[in-house]
Amino acid sequence: MSKLDITVNGQIHHLDVPESRTLAQVLRYDLGLTGTKIGCEEAECGICTVLVNGTPVNSCIFPAFKAQGREVETVEGLAHNGELHPIQQNFIEHGAVQCGFCTPGLMMTATALLNENPDPDDHAIKVALKDTYCRCTGYASVIAAIKSAASEMRGEGPLPVNEPDVSEPMHAISRSVPPQYVREKVTGAAKYTDDYFFEGMLFARTLRAAYPHARILSINTEKAKAFPGVVAVLTHADVPGDNLHGLVYRDWPVLCGDVVRYMGDAVAIVAAETEDIAAEALTLIEVEYEPLPVIGDPKFAHSPEAPVLHSKHPTGNLLKHIKVRHGDIEQGFAQADYIVEREYRTPTVEHAFLEPECSIGIPPGVAGHEKLTILVGSQIPYQDRNQIALAMGLPEEKVRVIGTLIGGGFGGKEDITGQIHVAMLAQATGRPVKMLYTRQESLIVHPKRHATIIRMKTGATKDGKLVAVEAELYGDGGAYASLSDKVMTRATTHATGPYVVPNAKIDCYAMYTNNPPSGAFRGFGVTQSAFAVESNMDILAEMIGIDPIEFRRINAQKVGTTTATGQVLRESVGLLETLRHVEHDMMPADGDFRWAWRDGHKAYAWGLACAYKNTGLGGGAPDRAEAEVEAFEDGSVEVRVASADMGQGLAHVVAQCTAEELKLPYHRVRVLLCDTDLTPNGGPTTASRQTFVSGNAARVTSALLREALTRSAAEFLDVPPETLYYEEGLLRHNGKSVELGTLVGWMKANGLSSKVRHEYHAPATQPLGTGGDMHFAFSYATQAALVEVDMETGAVKVLRIIAGTDIGRAINPLMLQGQVEGGIVMAMGNCLTESYIVENGVPWTNLLSRYKMPSIKHAPEIISHLIEDRVSTGPYGAKGVGEICSINTSPAICNAIYHATGVRIFSLPVDQDALLRAIRAGQTEVYTAWHDVR
Amino acid sequence: MNADLFIPRSLDEALSVVQTHGAGLLVMGGGTMMMAHINEGIFFPQKVMSLARAGLSGVYRNGHTQIGATTHLTDVSQIADYPILAEAAFQIGGPAIRNMGTIGGNLYMPQPAGDLAVPLLAYDAHVELASASASRTISLEDFLAEPRSHRGVHELLVAVHLPDPTGYAAYLKLGRREANTPSVVAVGVRVVMDKQGQISDARLALGAVGSFAFRAKNAEAALIGQSLNTKSIADAAQIAMEESNPFTDALATAWYRRRMVGVFVKRTLEQLAK
């Protein structure tokens, strides 16, 4: 231990801390200033940035002793006397805060920049922030916020907010209200799981498998148990209930006892007085293995030589065979004048949400909790509770899951990670237990986007009509089922693209392998198939000699057409509108449009792609959400749903629906999310369903509350209920009125309830293969990408993306635009730089520095049009948005690369090395991706 | 990190810590690489010595320029007299990394990192090394080429020395993407022209295309006596490609790196020709 005297946000602290502490640890754990976040501890993500004597440093690698005698500024010091700093205010105004986990780091880096440069341009901002990541926003709003803050700090007032145009704004709907908890997120007060501390809390770590596939011969925990400071070491033998979990198939061991199937498998868990002791104890656990042959790719998994990974699974390594049959495929190709058949590959992709997984388990009777309670930033609290209860051998009512704020999810926080482990350790020790994954652990453990191999054959007539699509998809499901079944089903059913294709035969094989499991990831499988579909579309257009835009227009789905699963589209098909807007914006003012042109060694070109994506679970799965809405005597209203807000902004959507139905000022609506004891079941935050399902639940339940309030107000004011109307928190009848709060008081006094709970059921859907409505709505999108290719280096730069996105209704235009921008930049990563590399079951990408996601320097100019083709069953006409913006970016970029260079990309991410090779050799096709270099 | 930490207050103190603890001791400059590796679980050091307080930072001028080993990259990026050194430092990481990373640490980074060696070679830098018993100043070129095992574990880098710069210089780095990225290739050139516009002296340094940064001496020689024109530039680029000894890693193949030597030598020389 050594003395440390530091000034933090103007306050002097004299501390006695271990020499080895980093500044981030001192701030968070010794001083309780949890506004500073830790995302990687590798100096890679930048979100831990604080100022030391005015200059930014990465506090995760800044040894605390170096701060001796210095002044440290953190996010908590930005606001003064409750008044937000212009940077904070502008981050809110410009919609630059989504999950908020990166926000403190971005704001502190921006503070340092503005101290030095009061009037930075875009370039200066990009250079200063290039090492501070945000995975949610796509950076455009961040740049706007910083410029506006700079302007305000120069005394020139804030800059206008770039709000998208929308139609028919209502009272609270189609208004860009600030998201919930945003003030907490910009002040550092927002609490994510690792920001919670409890008296007597222990720290837990997990021992992972030493091989991607091996039999466990023995596990000896004696030495670890005897290590001073270790309180519990548990293995498979200690799982009280069922040692299997899983969202669709229960095939995933809580703790492995006989065999390990991937490097992220958990073998033992330790709880100790400190994290360091827990980490040390892991090294003392002795496990004997007998290595087994490894299945490294899905095609091998399907071969007879491959070992069988799950002996109980009826179809062996074939996790699921998914089929789409439509029309007559042979007839279809017989009508085709042109046929193209190609094979495409997409890599495993990592979510890289900035908040690593964290769970806290609290035993019953501790810290005021009556039940076994789990705090976790989960996308699906009710399913967590179900899986925890099964593993603990407890009835569900004995378990409570409290959802904390989530620092990004994107689908990667749907499966169980540490939830059951902390439950077991809390139970075993009688003390609260926290398990925080390191970034490296997070990278190895959680399910990812499926790597795929897609063979796609498409036929069209000479006048440009699609007649047949035949496709075969292989999806790498990894070691456990997770959501493979659902994800690969989406990839399959969307494999014709948003077009009318009368004859289709599509087969998808989701395979078990010894790679990390694959599961949900924004786009849910459609990202992969869209790459193949839209590349084939461009190849065909060229063969036929027809303009790629015209080709898409001819075949576009419209109201009245039928999808390949036999669903007749009855409404809300905005594809042609998205195409029209994007095409319009691609045209230069002089009308002289060119797909491609050259300037020296730079080649420029446009590329375009379309997409569609279902809203909601569909396929016959009952899709429902319950909401509870309660009015209070202070005139406020609380709405409760168990859905998670991983940053995408579900909370404000729900609040807006309630404010709308009750014509309340938005700030009077509070939202309570994700607590299995306090909020009714909202179902999983997945499949772009939350706006639709939870939004509808809030809308319908609020309307029911309105009816109850109206009845009471009619009695209170003694007027007929039909004549009452709502206005800004008042219930009015000409001349007479009553405050909502007063009315609630009166209702209470008269024994009437001002609380309504209701379960909303989404329109019924039919299973795949029945030919009925598989989904209750689809969102549509067109994107055009303008790229620059350096013909001497093969480097590809995306200069501009024009996006048209049909989302039915923009409930919150500014936040929606943020979703679109964030989705596009994430998809750019998918196309150009991101690949999670696994070599024969062993992840090479076990460090964040080995995973290259886009930084602010890559952010292109984004021109976004929101198309609002209402769906009658959606809340005020809205359908899903979370995923549709992220699907067609990759093929749009690859189509542009083709126009620029004459080289077509068949494997993602684009490899500039291989692209250059092809350019120099005069070849027109690239089949290797960046990761193949190794 | 669970290690004994030493924070010497002078060079002498630091050298005696090194003397006492030798091979088991990890020396930390700014720690941008070291601390990250410790956090990642790549290193588990028992003993760590930080040079942060050893009084080794600062830029001094007396006849030549001396840059202390623990001078931060931010300060290196502001040394106006050596523009391509400043430029190379500015291109490393974001502001937070540059406020922590040091020039000394950078010269110990294995390829493809260690960008500063490239402009420093172009400026004929020397490095000053010290141990408890002796000190020596050698050319950076020799230092980089020295096998790691040869460098005494008891030795610290104390300072970098630079003669006054002459001529014109250019520096370009190609990364696989624009942020947080190790070099695929880094090229630093400096040429001195005589009155007739002919090159009388040339330095052409290459990074990330060999086991250490080096001078492409054949290409340098080819430039001497030439003016900068399309042909002389193309020739130098070709020779530099042949002289490089690139490797394949997760960023690029050797094939690609070699091609990029050609492209970027050409581009740096074209900048000078303007």
Ligand SMILES: Cc1cc2nc3c(=O)[nH]c(=O)nc-3n(C[C@H](O)[C@H](O)[C@H](O)COP(=O)(O)OP(=O)(O)OC[C@H]3O[C@@H](n4cnc5c(N)ncnc54)[C@H](O)[C@@H]3O)c2cc1C
């Ligand atoms: C996000 C990020 C981006 C980066 N980008 C780049 C980049 O673009 N280009 C690049 O070149 N590097 C880059 N780096 C690597 C690194 O940060 C820099 O090279 C930095 O200059 C290293 O200096 P340091 O003082 O932090 O080194 P440290 O981590 O402190 O030490 C590095 C090595 O040098 C040794 N060492 C340090 N000082 C001395 C001394 N005085 N005497 C003897 N041995 C010593 C240490 O023992 C250790 O082996 C990046 C790092 C990060 C985290």
Ligand code: FES
């Ligand atoms: S850079 Fe410090 S936590 Fe990522």
Ligand code: FES
């Ligand atoms: S808001 Fe930036 S990472 Fe989520």
